[in-house]
Ligand SMILES: CC(C)[C@H](C(=O)O)[C@@H](O)C(=O)O
């Protein structure tokens with residue numbers, strides 16, 4: 001099977017980590033029967049300056065017509081609003097209907113306080129519909145934004161969460177050591193205040209997860225503020241957390257803090273038969289060009305993309321190589337307290353593939 | 354000066370901690386020249402069952418016409434939407450225009466990793482306007498909520514944050530040991546996605562804090578997801594954090610996790626010349642009636658209320674007595690790993706007053 005992968009480095013360290021993602025895919029053993037073709041694509045601040053569009057039409061159309069998946073680095077946002085500029089990754093998620101943002105957060109098994117959770121974030125609606133307006137009143141300006149929650153989007157994200165919980169359980173059952181006994185989905189919302197919107201998310205998720213195919217999955221709920229509290233007090237208790245877009249955004253950064261660095265945390269933006277791997281970190285202008293960015297979030301994002309393209313064996317190889325590098329702890333980038341360069345970390349992981 | 358204080362225990366452990374709040378106020382030394390009168394008021398789930406209103410009209414009118422401040426315990430929310438029930442504290446904040454929710458989160462100075470921050474949360478708008486609607490579409494139900502941000506509310510909450518930063522600096526300057534060198538306000542938002550609403554919050558806060566009276570206050574910004582990440586990675590860096598309502602709600606629970614228990618964290622809902630102290634914890638049905646609730650969040654909330662009623666000397670007495678109890682660490686409630694009953698903790702703190 002040949003997979004065509006779009007490469008969208010974006011800005012800043014995106015340009016340093018996406019090439020590492022390409023190299024690990026190319027280095028996968030031939031015995032897996034996978035071939036890759038790559039297409040270089042543009043998006044981000046530099047693209048905006050050069051072409052007037054943060055997400056050039058061409059990038060979208062090539063991804064749609066010509067690719068099986070993609071790797072997206074990171075983009076720099078202007079610090080003040082700039083006319084015509086808006087976040088290309090948010091647009092991409094909507095244009096390709098990548099309805100799930102999947103963010104596994106996990107320590108190595110031997111960590112003093114091991115955690116192993118996946119945050120499954122709805123990726124197309126909520127406040128991210130970006131329908132805003134501003135008006136004047138005698139007391140000054142007032143701005144409003146719409147938070148939109150649909151049964152349809154809530155239903156498919158809950159089903160995705162349930163399926164991920166089952167898949168994780170299957171991997172455990174195959175003998176992979178785990179801190180979890182059984183599959184658990186935690187539905188996060190704020191329906192005590194937002195009874196209609198978050199209420200719809202909650203009841204829809206409950207209904208979907210009550211289906212017979214999820215009979216083995218335990219389901220519980222957390223109000224989002226309490227979820228953040230629990231995330232830090234007893235993170236080991238959580239397996240799969242499902243949340244509307246904005247809470248998912250916040251929770252995944254919170255969870256990332258638990259494993260020590262955003263530089264370790266991957267994500268995948270997943271739709272029907274298409275997935276974009278995306279490290280959770282930003283473009284990090286402060287370390288850009290220094291060759292010290294942690295490539296692990298991107299390498300894991302490449303693996304996560306493969307998982308959702310049904311190449312689980314290939315994904316497992318990458319995860320294992322990354323884990324081996326971390327378990328040994330000899331070649332670590334500065335965000336993890338080490339002194340290794342991006343290139344050294346990549347080579348160490350390629351060697352273990 | 355005689356202060357009339359409304360007591361609203363609410364449900365669950367609210368009924369165990371609010372009496373402790375009353376006792377510490379009554380126990381303040383006469384030399385402070387303060388007298389208290391108390392009015393018992395109802396709100397919450399039990400009130401709803403008894404009177405049909407979670408926030409009886411009488412409670413609001415007595416607070417408005419007859420009180421200088423109040424202590425609010427906690428209320429139990431139904432787990433599924435109940436017709437006619439909605440959160441009384443959210444309603445109270447709006448009806449009394451208590452526009453600031455102030456949440457100091459602080460360890461004892463001798464903690465291995467001391468932190469000392471205040472979260473200043475806007476308390477009247479954002480998604481808490483609770484303007485929601487639901488409609489049917491061919492693809493199922495869709496619900497929408499309004500997130501409203503006004504220049505007026507953003508402006509006064511930013512000014513409050515600036516003033517709190519200056520007041521904290523004054524206390525430090527008087528010789529109280531602190532981990533902070535100078536006053537810092539961190540403006541939290543998500544204007545990279547919500548350019549109009551959070552954009553308005555951000556620019557308004559920036560403008561207000563650029564005023565000459567805040568010349569000594571350093572101002573920086575954090576995107577809310579990144580703020581949660583930083584909160585856990587380097588909490589010691591933050592002094593005053595100002596945020597719209599929902600982010601403030603989430604951040605204050607996150608910050609509470611850092612000090613080990615919600616049972617330690619107070620809040621005050623502050624308006625013009627009026628303040629309601631409110632522990633950040635909930636009604637905790639699991640431990641209700643066992644006499645083991647941690648009273649400290651309520652005692653600190655009583656002190657915080659006094660601060661905003663310009664009784665700083667009285668507030669300082671309560672803070673010092675609580676800190677002394679925690680520094681010694683002998684009589685601690687179970688949430689802090691101890692075995693002391695509520696009553697024992699209260700008596701230990703009263704003794705130190
Ligand atoms: C850059 C920003 C628009 C984005 C988001 O909020 O989704 C980022 O925080 C993320 O989590 O991918």
Ligand SMILES: CC(C)[C@H](C(=O)O)[C@@H](O)C(=O)O
Pocket residue numbers: 192193225440442443602
């Ligand atoms: C109970 C709930 C409505 C409330 C809120 O969201 O404001 C609580 O979480 C708080 O922080 O006081």
